[in-house]
Amino acid sequence: MIDYAILYAYGAISLGLLFNLWRLFAGPSTVDRILAVDTMVINVIALIIVYGIQMGSTVYFEAALLLAMFGFVSTVAYCKFILRGNIIE
Amino acid sequence: MNHWLIAPIVLPAIMAPILLMAARHDIVLARIFSIASVLALLGIALALTTLVSNGLIVTYALGNWLPPFGIVLVADRLSVLMLLLTAGLALAVLLFAVDGSDHQGRHFHALFQFQLMGINGAFLTGDFFNLFVFFEVLLIASYGLMVHGGGATRTRAGVQYVAINLVGSTLFLIAVGMIYSVAGTLNMADLAIRVPHIAAGDQALLQTGALLLLLVFCIKAALVPVHFWLPGTYANAPAAVAALFAIMTKVGAYCVIRLYILAFGADAGVASWLAAPWLLPAALVTLTLGMLGVLAARRLSQLASFAVIGSMGMLLIAIALFTPAALSAALYYLLHSTLAGAVLFLIADLISRQRPGHDDRLTVAPRFAQLSLLAGAFFVAAIAATGMPPLSGFIGKLLILNAARSSVAPVLIWSLILGTSLLAIIGFGRAGSTLFWKSTGEAGEFPAADQRQTLSLVAIGLLLAGIIGLTLFAGPLTAYLDATAEQIFATHHYIAAVLGNTALQGGIR
Amino acid sequence: MADPHMPEQPGLLRRCCPHPLLSLALTLIWLLLINSFSVGGLLVGLTLGLAIPRLTSSFWPGRPRVRHYGKVVAYVLLVIRDIIVANLQVAFIILFRPVGSLHTRWLCVPLDLTSPEAITLFAGTITMTPGTVSCDLSADGKALLVHCLDAPDAEAAIREMKERYESRLQEIFA
Amino acid sequence: MEFLNELLVSSLIVIGATFALIGSYGMLKLPDLMSRLHAPTKATTLGVGGALVASMVYFLALNGTVSIHELLISLFLFLTAPITAHFLAKAWLHTQQPNTLPRPARHDWSTFEKAPGSDEAG
Amino acid sequence: MVSSPPLPYRCNLEPPDREPMSLALIVMLPFLGAILPALMIRAGRNACATSTFTVTLLAFLLLMTHAPTVLRGEIVHARWEWVPQLGLNVNFFLDGLGFFFAGLILGIGLLIITYARFYLAKEDPMGSFYSYLLLFQGAMVGIVLSDNILLLLVFWELTSLSSFLLIGYWKHLPEGRQGARMALTITGAGGLSMIAGMLILGDIAGSYDLSVILQHKEAIQASPLYLPALILILGGCFTKSAQFPFHFWLPHAMAAPTPVSAYLHSATMVKAGLFLMARLWPVLASTDEWFYLVATTGLITMLIGAWIALFKDDLKGLLAFSTVSHLGLITFLLGLGSPMAAVAAVFHILNHATFKAALFMNAGIVDHETGTRDINKLGGLMALMPISGTLAMIAAASMAGVPLLNGFLSKEMMLEEAAHTAWLGNDWIVPALATLAACFSVAYSFRYIVHVYFGKPAGETPRHPHDPPFGMWGPPTLLVVLVVLIGLFPATIAGPLLATVASAVIGGPLPDYHLAIWHGLTPALGMSAVAVVVGLSLLMAYTRVRRGWAAGPHPEAKAIFQGTLAAAVRLAQIITHGLHNGSLQRHLAFTVGAAVVLGFVAFATATHAPGTRPLLPATPVAVIVWLLLVGATLAVVLLHRQRLTALIAVGVIGMVVSLSFVYLSAPDLALTQISVEVVTVILILLALNFLPKATPNESSTSRRLRDGLIATLAGLGVGGATWAMTTRPGETLSGYYLEQSLPGGGGTNVVNVILVDFRGFDTFGEIIVLGIAALIIYALLDGATRGAVGRKLAAWQPDQQRAADRHPLMMVVATRVMLPLALLVGAFIFLRGHNVPGGGFIAGLIVAIALIMQYMASGYSWAAQRMKVDYHALIGSGVLIAAATGAVSWLTDHPFLTSAFGHFHLPLIGEFELASAMAFDTGVFLTVIGATMLALANLSRIGCLAETLPLQEAAMEPDLRRTHPAPGEH
Amino acid sequence: MEFLLSSAIGLLTAGGVYLILRARTYPVVLGLSLLSYATNLFLFATGRLVLDQPPVISTLATGYTDPLPQALVLTAIVISFGMTAVIVVMALRSYLENGSDHVDAPAPDEALP
């Protein structure tokens, strides 16, 4: 049962990622693209966790943890760049 | 366990952080440390020379992991010779830099030490991924040294230099990957054992990897058509750095010698002498283009850059013949061309400093101070660089011509070597007469520059003395180099030293 | 990283453990991280829990004045509940509501909170809960710009936010 | 018991994945950036949360190991998601300069006006 | 261990040397003495000249000590090893020929040195003149005494170099510089040709020692390489001795001071080619090839030189072309290949040296006294300068071949030989041409006398002439005396010497010859008579002859040469600067192109087989990840001109690559990639602030197509290689690492154990790379705060509209909370690295990112104030800790970086592990933090400097309580 | 799977090469980044592809992937990170000095003022 759930999860998250990819291309604004990437990071975290369940291994946990911790740093940096140019003032 | 073997790497690696921490704000202290370190390196290189001069090959298994599993350092005649050359060159260059240019930017001495560490590491390592690491160390240090002091054209040339070398590093990794994927090892000696046993179906990957790696080394060695980085880099780098870079091209040449005789040499089965058919034509073209550049140069540093390219062509012609005699000639020429190339950049810089507004351009300018002294130095250096008698360039040229007798295309090689010598003679003659003779006809003089140049002149003197030493002691030196070449070609000695005799007898494990 | 120019020279306990709550939290999180319990792990956690606040104390010039720890828990539970509801609501909107039928609007929420931590928490809560995103703070820090995905009644929405979250936060941060 | 665990894990995974998908779908469907901003910051939070809880339950039940470090991921996401949204919104405000915004009483929004007392010139 | 291979060119050291040192000393004295004039010039011009004279005299006397031996027909040897591997050794020998030439060089040298003392003007730097002269002298003596043809080559080229200095001595004269370079080019080219010839010759003979080579006539002439060797060696001889068509450099070398012309271009250097032909005559001559090459060239040169000399108005030009002609004459004689002709050649060398040096000195006197050398401006000098005039008359008459003077004797011998020479079966053409040349010779010789010393003065000369001091006319007088004495008593004065020399040249029995004024009515006498009559008639009718000459074409060799050279330089410049145009795009296209070509050709030409490894299934997740990667890559390429967007897309690629690493069982790589990605993005954004925000479209469509093609090929290549690699089974060393990781390395995370233990040395290098990167960044940015760049930076205006608030409150608060958490995670990742994914590198990046978040949230100065750490020291200590960890193992005599670990048990805590690898990893950790922070902090410092506002202290405090506005302020 | 990886690496290479051949420093830097991704994946692939067999010794493991390429890639990632940082800052400095971020230096003889 879990296998089917996982398969479903892969499909759903992957589809979500493709939507994100579309948004990355379509924009229209740079902010949209940043949003797309930010969402992508979240989906990737989900994907990694599901993969960890499938493999029965916690060895991939830190990858998700780091993405959660630092995924937002680049998003903030992009936004700060748009806002101020200089991201460290 | 001879721990001196790792000293050429660890000493500068320790000295650099010490310079960072203790002497960052005290240039005098930094200079003292830096020179002391180079002197120590010279001493160590001499000690190692005596260690290996009887034909011994000494190895050092890092982390006590036996090769091929751990990284191993190998000191044989060749690698120690390169260490010695590096240390000697470094001393002269450092003295030149200490005369003031080291203070035009930050961290010159730390970068210099790291640079030496990288170069020494590349000469000592017996592992080709570790070679990549040391390549990167020496390259990144060279990036810093190259743009030392800044300036518009220099930084732009710096960007180009870095970009080209990053592509080179990319290629390096791809090549290493291809070789590892079929040979399953990173140790050069181990590779040498495995190559002949690699299946026919895997040969394409192996040979492609090996040839791409050759291309990487050729980029470093400035071989046509991947030599383009050199003129802009050398001509725009600070003089001391350009002079030090004379050894960097030799790193490429060293790697070709090392790897393509050891692993792709006589015993490599179908991959035997893999490099030769590519190397020789490229080297011939390089020699021609380099010397044409000497003829066409518009600045002295540019002329020196093209002379370096030409000399690399000459050197690689000799290497590409892949015979002990030719290799011995190549090694002699390597020593010679390193010193000759370096001193040209230093002289060009001193001239440039004396002709504000004209710099080292080959144009008529008023008379400048120290004209006769620099003219004399230039004359000697030019004789060496063009391969005119009686200096080492001539002997090197004779050795190579002699060795090329039995090659595939002796007539072509001879004609090109001699023909391009003429180009060099004309080019250097033009340059010298413009700089030192024409100027005296002009009215006026440059104001005598008030700069301390004693150490710079000492540096130039040291290098010229080195050239003269190479000339005077050519006899014993060539005997030593003959033995060195023999040792390189007797690959089983190297393999046995690294992996033990059983590895040789048992073939592939 | 300790800043010698920090003005106050507090007592020994304060110096060793400038943020006891933080130290405790860090120790707990350490245990979470190592994903198992052992005395050794606890000791390491305690060490880090004490060391990290010391190392970072210069980045923490003042500590947030939390008055009622009990209400923090209640607040967290409330927010989690609201998040789940919010997700369902927004999911419904996304999946089934035609784009034209949404009452998207901007709200200007006046703030009674003054401490930066409280304002941040309030804004964060708003972002994490139904259909609202806190977008900007006024230059004087006295109003919050909130974007609503679907808010037919602006006044009601503002009132709800203030009553549901801001008043509770005011109690917590007194 | 095992079945119940499996069921629980499976449903959590399905729920999480569904929310993840809905979030991304919303980002695709909604017409303008500010609306799109609502989709991922909400839905994906629960999406990841669902997967995380599933993971916790899974390793507890199937491996017998207490694996609660997944909570940390949620903690970080909860801490960062509002910031992300805040910045995206500010970036949008800055680039679009909308004139339909409600204005606060005395001072403008800080994207448009410097904080009083800040000594930034110009 | 290595024995030298048998070397073919090793010399034998017999017969026992006799006085070897003195022979070498003759050569070395001028070299050693060359420093003297440069030093003595401080003591005055006389001291300078005297020291030079003394040195030369010493050498001359030394040489003379050998005279008895040599005249006895014995040979003196001296040998030292120099480069035995090459066969290049310092071997000298002295026989008749060498003795003769050495005597000529040193003897005339003495005269020249004397003459020059008076000739050179006050402002001429005499010290360097004499130094160069001595260098040249030494080189010349070296040539003639060498018993090793490679050594001879060395001296040969040294004469080119020193003559380059001498010709260019008057640096201010463009003619001097051009002449010097021309001479260097031509003789240098000849020297190069000779290198090849000598190498071949030595190879044929089995030795480079002349005394050995001279024994191998048959072997040499039978060798298929004889002709190439001959041509190449003659290339050297002809250029040096100014033989047609290489004759043109000599007249231009006349820009040199007259002593130089007299010495180099009449007596010595130009004779070097003749010397060598004479030296090798026994083994190279008397073949058809030799005859047609050498005799023909000599004959043509003799004719052309004489013809041109007739029309030269410059005294030295006239003498120069006459020298060319006489050199041709001697070459012709040598080329005939008969012993008799060889004797004549040697005799003429001696005679020419005497009268020509005298004439050069005479021309110098005229120049010196009148201030001009233009024949048209001269005339009637006999009355003003009787001594000089008399000397000139005698010397020129000898040159013309007037009986009773030495020139007559050897010229007569030449004509006699010519009379019996057939050329391609034709037996009149050689005598006819030789006679014609003799006619011209008579004409120009008499022109020298008549047009300079007789007739009426052509006008006022720049200076009022009179006979010069004795120092200047003494030396030519000595020579003229010789001219007369040899002319009158040839057998007595020159006989023994000639016999010795000639037998050395011939290397066999001397022919039957008589040195006498009268040989009876020979064909030669008739030819001589014709020459005198025709020559004098030519002079009578000079104006008309000249007009006729002027009407003809005058290929100006100098112009042709310079044109050729200029064209060569231009071609070189077109090639060089066209190719090296400084375009990175071109460099990279060549580099990638080379890799593509090499890769494809190498792959195609080697054997290959398809892989047999079972393929992994492509799971849906993999396909999605692949799609993401493809999409993001396309996004980067297609959107690359919008820089921020492209960066965002690159970030996506980075994330997808991390995800791939997760998927492909490489958690450590994933963690590293994620952390690196964040730092890279921040770094690029910081830089992008100052850079243009968009890339203009500058490439033409064809350029884009070209690049696209290269890119596609490169992609296909690397992709194909990946496919080839991953689809075949392979065996690697990895088994050992998996096996040894725990027992040998003390860790279960094999990747980490490899990094810090098995291959810790790589990691040591790697952190150093990182440290250097940070140092470079610091140096680059620090330099940007100063000077022109610093001013530019200070005046920098942001190119985009900027939002008002610099430090949004929410961010500040959130990052404060994040900081301790991130540090905790960093510690966690660090401590666990040895056993599970993690380690010092990733931990360092985590800590750095946490700190950078503070910078981003609160600004540079606020955070920098609170970061009291010296990042330089952090890098330094990191490297030092790593190095120290490695060095500790020296204490137990283990190699650098030998690890140690142990499991310990403590009550309460239980089992735990301590490993030296942890200390090493600490070094990694510190270096990474230091490097990252140094780089980023300095980048942001630049950003702050570019702001117009001063660095602030506390404005970014998140404390609204402090910054709350006073009511009604807005 | 092998095909997916190969084609991805090929595409990254192609994209990287195309970008490094552009005329401005910025795309060149991005191109170099792409190339370094490609190289890292390539080097990684020398250990062949393996699913869920991490190189961490454990009693549960059914097998291991080749750890050596992973260690090499780690080194390569770190080095290319340092290199990227250097070229970015050098490009910045060059831009500040020259006022242009065009990659092509003026011809060598025009290089001097």
Ligand code: NA
């Ligand atoms: Na919300």
Ligand code: NA
């Ligand atoms: Na690790």
